[in-house]
Amino acid sequence: MGEFTNTYPTTSREPERSDAPIIEAVDLTKVYKMGDTEVHALRGVSLRIWKGEMVSIIGQSGSGKSTLLAILGALDVPTSGSYKLDGREVAAMNDDQLAEIRNQGIGFVFQKFNLLARSTALANVALPLAYGGLSGRQANQRAAEMLTLVGLGDRLDHRPNQLSGGQQQRVAIARALVNQPSIILADEPTGNLDSATGKEIMNLFRTLHRERGITLIIVTHDPAIAAQSERIVRLKDGLVEYAEEAQPA
Amino acid sequence: MNFFRNFGIALDALLANKLRSGLTMLGIIIGVGSVVALLSIGNGVQESINGQITSIGTNLVTVLQGQVRLTAGPPNNQGIRTPTQTKPLTDADSNAIRDRVPDLLGVAPELTANGTTVAFQREKILITARGVTLDYAAVRNVEIAQGRWFDPADDERAARVAILGPDAADALFGGLNPIGQTIRIGSAPFTVIGVTVGVGAGFAGNPDTSVFIPLQTAYRTLSNARTSTGARRVSVIYISALSTEDIPRVERAVAEVMRQQHGIREGAEDDFTVLTQQQFLSIAGSITGILTLFLGAIAGISLLVGGIGIMNIMLVSVTERTKEIGLRKAVGAKRRTILMQFLVETVTLSLIGGTLGILLGVGVALLVGATGIINTTVTLDSILLAVTFSLAVGLFFGIYPANRAAGLQPIEAVRYE
Numbered sequence: 001m002g003e004f005t006n007t008y009p010t011t012s013r014e015p016e017r018s019d020a021p022i023i024e025a026v027d028l029t030k031v032y033k034m035g036d037t038e039v040h041a042l043r044g045v046s047l048r049i050w051k052g053e054m055v056s057i058i059g060q061s062g063s064g065k066s067t068l069l070a071i072l073g074a075l076d077v078p079t080s081g082s083y084k085l086d087g088r089e090v091a092a093m094n095d096d097q098l099a100e101i102r103n104q105g106i107g108f109v110f111q112k113f114n115l116l117a118r119s120t121a122l123a124n125v126a127l128p129l130a131y132g133g134l135s136g137r138q139a140n141q142r143a144a145e146m147l148t149l150v151g152l153g154d155r156l157d158h159r160p161n162q163l164s165g166g167q168q169q170r171v172a173i174a175r176a177l178v179n180q181p182s183i184i185l186a187d188e189p190t191g192n193l194d195s196a197t198g199k200e201i202m203n204l205f206r207t208l209h210r211e212r213g214i215t216l217i218i219v220t221h222d223p224a225i226a227a228q229s230e231r232i233v234r235l236k237d238g239l240v241e242y243a244e245e246a247q248p249a
Numbered sequence: 250m251n252f253f254r255n256f257g258i259a260l261d262a263l264l265a266n267k268l269r270s271g272l273t274m275l276g277i278i279i280g281v282g283s284v285v286a287l288l289s290i291g292n293g294v295q296e297s298i299n300g301q302i303t304s305i306g307t308n309l310v311t312v313l314q315g316q317v318r319l320t321a322g323p324p325n326n327q328g329i330r331t332p333t334q335t336k337p338l339t340d341a342d343s344n345a346i347r348d349r350v351p352d353l354l355g356v357a358p359e360l361t362a363n364g365t366t367v368a369f370q371r372e373k374i375l376i377t378a379r380g381v382t383l384d385y386a387a388v389r390n391v392e393i394a395q396g397r398w399f400d401p402a403d404d405e406r407a408a409r410v411a412i413l414g415p416d417a418a419d420a421l422f423g424g425l426n427p428i429g430q431t432i433r434i435g436s437a438p439f440t441v442i443g444v445t446v447g448v449g450a451g452f453a454g455n456p457d458t459s460v461f462i463p464l465q466t467a468y469r470t471l472s473n474a475r476t477s478t479g480a481r482r483v484s485v486i487y488i489s490a491l492s493t494e495d496i497p498r499v500e501r502a503v504a505e506v507m508r509q510q511h512g513i514r515e516g517a518e519d520d521f522t523v524l525t526q527q528q529f530l531s532i533a534g535s536i537t538g539i540l541t542l543f544l545g546a547i548a549g550i551s552l553l554v555g556g557i558g559i560m561n562i563m564l565v566s567v568t569e570r571t572k573e574i575g576l577r578k579a580v581g582a583k584r585r586t587i588l589m590q591f592l593v594e595t596v597t598l599s600l601i602g603g604t605l606g607i608l609l610g611v612g613v614a615l616l617v618g619a620t621g622i623i624n625t626t627v628t629l630d631s632i633l634l635a636v637t638f639s640l641a642v643g644l645f646f647g648i649y650p651a652n653r654a655a656g657l658q659p660i661e662a663v664r665y666e
């Protein structure tokens with residue numbers, strides 16, 4: 001990993017962007033209590049991400065990447081610190097508002113796909129639509145369009161165990177996209193895939209980013225994947241060890 | 250998310266583990282089944298006892314000798330304590346009631362001789378002989394199956410004619426036609442002129458094992474016909490009021506006449522007792538009510554156990570499905586949506602279980618009824634009660650697990666292995 005660290009400059013030479021970031025985290029901490037011991041997973045992370053960026057978060061296992069991404073995705077709450085999404089303080093939101101953020105604002109892609117095992121690809125993709133209040137034929141049509149977009153137009157009625165790993169991850173991506181969020185967060189999306197399939201998934205992400213202008217944050221420990229993004233943030237022991245500056249818009 | 254979608258998700262989840270859902274439901278099925286079955290037995294017993302009480306006569310008011318209290322005793326003493334040192338009832342009392350209490354359907358005194366020997370040829374039985382008047386048939390709802398009831402001439406002439414209860418007729422005659430045959434009551438010969446319709450044992454003995462003779466004949470042939478003062482004794486006086494509403498008036502008027510007859514001073518205790526059917530009904534009602542309550546409580550406990558079973562399984566299910574719940578929350582399910590999903594699941598379980606339980610309970614009730622030992626009556630009330638109770642159990646025991654599920658942080662759930 002040492003050699004990997006040297007690949008990137010440690011200070012920024014770019015001027016700071018002047019427009020408002022879509023994600024602005026200031027001094028986030030996260031402490032897990034396990035009985036008597038406390039695990040400081042995040043110890044003061046500040047981070048800004050602008051609309052339309054494609055950012056990789058890297059770092060060693062246990063450095064706090066997943067913890068950070070979960071907080072950014074409103075799946076978890078920080079112990080302290082401020083997190084503004086589109087200018088709104090997420091820490092101040094109630095349960096229903098958080099649910100709405102998860103439903104409409106952010107699409108989350110997991111390493112382990114996390115599909116409902118007993119539901120078809122179509123039903124899995126339609127799930128966020130149902131929770132958003134849209135169900136029935138319209139939802140199915142939208143879900144089918146999304147599955148077609150990710151190249152699974154002919155697998156609508158397959159269940160997860162009838163699909164390959166790469167196909168399952170495509171279903172998960174379609175699910176993340178279906179409510180047209182402006183941000184997609186992906187936690188090691190290729191971690192459970194072979195390298196060829198991982199490449200396909202990355203290509204899909206890049207296409208979505210390029211063609212739809214989706215803000216993309218990908219957690220990875222694969223340098224090859226990190227290299228495909230526009231900007232890298234590296235965590236170490238719950239702190240930002242290093243962050244490339246955003247390019248001016 | 251509308252209810253039907255939730256219901257669909259719930260059904261899906263329940264079908265995903267059919268064996269477990271079935272076993273969970275079994276608790277509710279047995280609980281609801283026993284509520285319905287046991288209540289049907291309680292209701293059946295209540296109905297048959299009420300039926301017996303009303304079958305002894307229409308709007309009946311009964312006068313007995315001495316102070317008699319109704320108690321819940323064993324059937325052989327009919328719940329009536331017979332007093333000792335009191336003035337007996339006489340036919341004069343009966344006549345006074347008939348003459349001085351207006352607007353009655355009928356007054357029917359009876360002279361009862363228990364343990365009377367009745368014989369036909371070699372056949373000999375010990376039964377109750379009852380000396381009765383013409384009105385007795387109307388007052389006590391006696392119906393004739395064969396032959397005829399007494400006519401005025403029988404009583405006037407003190408004719409030696411007898412009417413047998415069906416069991417007595419059977420015992421004496423077997424398959425033979427008893428009409429016109431000569432039997433001996435005590436030592437006196439009687440001609441059988443009729444056989445009554447069976448009504449079964451009830452309060453005041455079993456008419457089916459009795460022999461009826463005209464009251465005037467009874468005074469000549471039965472040994473206990475005279476009181477110590479030589480008056481003509483009656484054992485009991487049955488009075489039929491014109492309507493149920495009129496019973497209280499009749500009761501009061503009869504008591505007044507009786508106090509005058511027996512010369513009881515103001516404030517002194519009665520030496521007779523006036524009983525109404527209502528009193529029997531309410532005593533029986535309170536006994537069978539307790540029985541039904543008791544059976545219901547036993548059944549209720551099994552339903553409660555079934556409910557705890559549901560809660561247990563739902564808690565296991567929440568833990569098992571942490572990942573699924575977390576995922577649902579991660580893609581935007583709200584707290585109350587998850588709450589609803591799990592509540593709908595438990596309620597679906599308990600409703601399906603409840604429906605099957607009702608079928609089971611009705612089946613058991615029919616089966617028990619078919620044995621002929623106990624009457625069973627499935628009432629709509631008991632079914633509604635069972636449904637309401639099982640729904641309440643589902644909701645009550647579903648809330649805690651559902652709340653647990655709804656409160657899961659999406660991240661805990663997604664990380665859960």
Ligand SMILES: Nc1ncnc2c1ncn2[C@@H]1O[C@H](COP(=O)(O)OP(=O)(O)O)[C@@H](O)[C@H]1O
Nearest residue numbers: 032034039041060061062063064065066067068
């Ligand atoms: N639920 C948890 N309870 C306790 N400790 C946790 C929990 N989740 C993560 N951690 C700890 O927090 C640290 C950061 O974890 P994580 O964010 O998953 O790291 P990464 O994704 O970079 O591998 C690790 O030390 C991990 O053991």
Ligand SMILES: [Mg+2]
Nearest residue numbers: 065066067187
């Ligand atoms: Mg991780």
